[in-house]
Amino acid sequence: MDTSKKAKEEYSKIVDELTPKSKILKDVFRSFVSGGLICVFGQFLKEFFLNGGFEKEEAALLVNMVFIGIAALLTGIGLYSKLGKFCGGGTIVPITGFANSMVSSSIEAKAEGWILGIGAAMFSIAGPVIVYGITSSMVVGFIYYFVK
Amino acid sequence: MSCKKIGQTLFFEKEINITSTSSFAGKKEGEGPLSKYFDFVSDDDMFGESTWEKAESKFVKLAFEKAVEKDGSKLSDLDYIVCGDLLNQCSGTVFGTRDMNVPYFGVYGACSTFGESITLGSILIECGCGKKILAGTSSHFCSAEKQFRFPLALGNQRPLSSTWTVTGSGAVILTENGKGPKIECITTGKIIDMGITDASNMGAAMAGAAVDTIVSHFKDTGRDLQYYDVVATGDLGYVGRDILIKYLEESGYKCGENLTDCGIEIFDREKQDTHSGGSGCACSAITYCGYFHKKLLDGDIKRLLIVPTGAMMSSTSGKQGESIPSIAYAISIERQ
Amino acid sequence: MEYLKVFVTGGIICAIAELLIDKTKLTSGRILVFYVVTGCILGGLGIYEYIENFGGAGATVPLTGFGYNLAKGVMKEVDEAGFLGIFTGGFKSAAGGIGIAILFSLIACVFFKPKSKG
Incomplete structure (x- = not known):
């Protein structure tokens, strides 16, 4: 097999041609509908808690709590991965997807024990989100401190 | 030796x-x-x-x-x-x-x-x-x-x-000197890296190695695809098989129905939702040990070339952005 | 009408993620990081506020909302605590969500075992 740079480029072209493409329109539509519906449910919950006399921030936290609880349950019984297969971005991006990444990593590591397994693996996917979320918040805070 | x-x-x-x-x-x-x-x-x-x-x-x-x-x-x-x-x-x-x-x-x-x-x-x-x-x-x-x-x-x-x-x-x-299909000859592959980095397209990463080993095998033995009743690669899946066919035909080897892949044989693509096919060490192993071996014993196949393929990346090399080196072994097995 | 706005806003944010997955082969972990950082920056620039005002939960439920919340939190803390607020504001605003997620992950581990797919 010719493994020169030119042959590799040619190979990569052929691979692109012969690799089936995902049906983008269908995938995007499913994500749109499923993600939209999750958010509508979030809005419903938020109003429910606001009407129940909670402050805006309290209501937001309670909404998260419900979402994370549902995601944890669905992940545990193995349903979230099935939903994710169908909904794609629609179940990855909402807060439920964040919870799913933590719960799935944790359960997977159960065999390695509570400390070195679950404790260490819980943030294997969510960790970078926290690291770069907090870092960007510090950048925002730093700039805000000087320009406000 | x-x-x-x-x-x-x-x-x-x-x-x-x-x-x-x-x-x-x-x-x-x-x-x-x-x-x-x-x-x-x-x-x-x-x-x-x-x-x-x-x-x-x-x-x-x-x-x-x-x-x-x-x-x-x-x-x-x-x-x-x-x-x-x-x-x-x-x-x-x-x-x-x-x-x-x-x-x-x-x-x-x-x-x-x-x-x-x-x-x-x-x-x-x-x-x-x-x-x-x-x-x-x-x-x-x-x-x-x-x-x-x-x-x-x-x-x-x-x-x-x-x-x-x-x-x-x-x-x-x-x-x-036992009783059963005979290991007639074996072509040991080289590590071939065609620069594929996509770990969810292993068939494409391994097809290059399969082409290299199969073509070397044909050159060394003077045979072609038609010499064998079945030529079965290990786990290229549908994507890898298509690439293999394209390159084999370009090298002048006509591919027919007798070229298949264990990853294609082992699952029902439509019903089992396995996408490009099966993979893993057990893919070629149990397809041979269960299916092809029986076919050889029954006489449905007389000459088989089985070509297990492997993508030799690690979870570290993938994160470091390395491409996927691959290998294939071609083993000619004949019914006795 | 309110709910339609929520649906469309949330839907679009999720659809963009799907487009990124299909087009760039980014894994979900990278998408989540990208979303949080984007939300935080848009929050810092004061743009995300408009999206929230329009789309409500459609803007806050996706992870960009989490990033937006971090930006809001850090700015509020800088207002109240000054320079040191830069370091504490983000974590303070995220504390509730992360705390709940940790607790629920542990609880899930008590009750569930890994399951095979397919």
């Missing part, structure tokens, strides 16, 4: 026969089209154990012992066990064989391990180092996903080019 070596291909002088095989298949494989050919089908991927890794080792033990039993011999008759799997430090087969009390060689060839084990086993016999050798391998969808990809319960989507790691274990018993 008395064998003849032409190019990359070894022709054995001794009569090396596959005197028995055994195949253990997981639940999904047992629901596939080859179901009836396997010795065992588990209905539970945990296989009564507490971890995926323990389950894998348990069915390694079962499959290896079954192969010895079907051969009508005992573990103590084995001169060597040559085996390996996908897990770090080949722990799937190490833990599975630790109570067997047989001299052991652990090999790593990723999904091509079945080919590598048979190759080294045959060479040992040819050299007179042994008369009866077990060559085997295993893989488990869950333990492999855990090590190489994502948690099982993560809600991500598998791309259409991705393959499904076969859960199972297969073993062959190689015997000098």
Whole structure:
């Protein structure tokens, strides 16, 4: 097999041609509908808690709590991965997807024990989100401190 | 060693026969089209154990012992066990064989391990180092996903080019002057890296190695595809097979119905949602040990070229942006 | 009408993620990081506020909302605590969500075992 740079480029072209493409329109539509519906449910919950006399921030936290609880349950019984297969971005991006990444990593590591397994693996996917979320918040805070 | 070596291909002088095989298949494989050919089908991927890794080792033990039993011999008759799997430090087969009390060689060839084990086993016999050798391998969808990809319960989507790691274990018993299909010659592949980095398109990463080994095999032996009743690659899947065909035809080898892939044979693409096909060490192993071996015994196939393929990346090399080096072994097996 | 706005806003944010997955082969972990950082920056620039005002939960439920919340939190803390607020504001605003997620992950581990797919 010719493994020169030119042959590799040619190979990569052929691979692109012969690799089936995902049906983008269908995938995007499913994500749109499923993600939209999750958010509508979030809005419903938020109003429910606001009407129940909670402050805006309290209501937001309670909404998260419900979402994370549902995601944890669905992940545990193995349903979230099935939903994710169908909904794609629609179940990855909402807060439920964040919870799913933590719960799935944790359960997977159960065999390695509570400390070195679950404790260490819980943030294997969510960790970078926290690291770069907090870092960007510090950048925002730093700039805000000087320009406000 | 008395064998003849032409190019990359070894022709054995001794009569090396596959005197028995055994195949253990997981639940999904047992629901596939080859179901009836396997010795065992588990209905539970945990296989009564507490971890995926323990389950894998348990069915390694079962499959290896079954192969010895079907051969009508005992573990103590084995001169060597040559085996390996996908897990770090080949722990799937190490833990599975630790109570067997047989001299052991652990090999790593990723999904091509079945080919590598048979190759080294045959060479040992040819050299007179042994008369009866077990060559085997295993893989488990869950333990492999855990090590190489994502948690099982993560809600991500598998791309259409991705393959499904076969859960199972297969073993062959190689015997000098035994009764059964004969290992006629073997072409050992080189590491080929065509620059593919997409870990969810392993068929594309490995197709280059398969082309290289098959073309070398044809050149060394003066044969072509039509010489064999079946040429079966290990786990290229649909995507890899299409690339293989394109390159083989470009090199002047006409491809027909007799070119297939174990990853295509083992699952029903439409019903089982496996996308590009099956993969993993057990893919070529149980497809041979269950299906092709039976076809050879029954005389439906007289000459088989099986080409287990392997993508030799690690979970670290992938993160570091390395492309995926691959390998393929071509093993010519003839009905006696 | 209110709910339609929520649906469309949330839907579009999720659809963009799917487009990224299909087009760039980014894994979900990278998408989540990208979303949080984007939300935080848009929050800092004062743009995300408009999206929230329009789309409500459609803007806050996706992870960009989490990033937006971090930006809001850090700015509020800088207002109240000054310079040191830069370091504490983000974590303070995220504390509730992360705490709940940790607790629920542990609880899930008590009750569930890993399951095979397919």
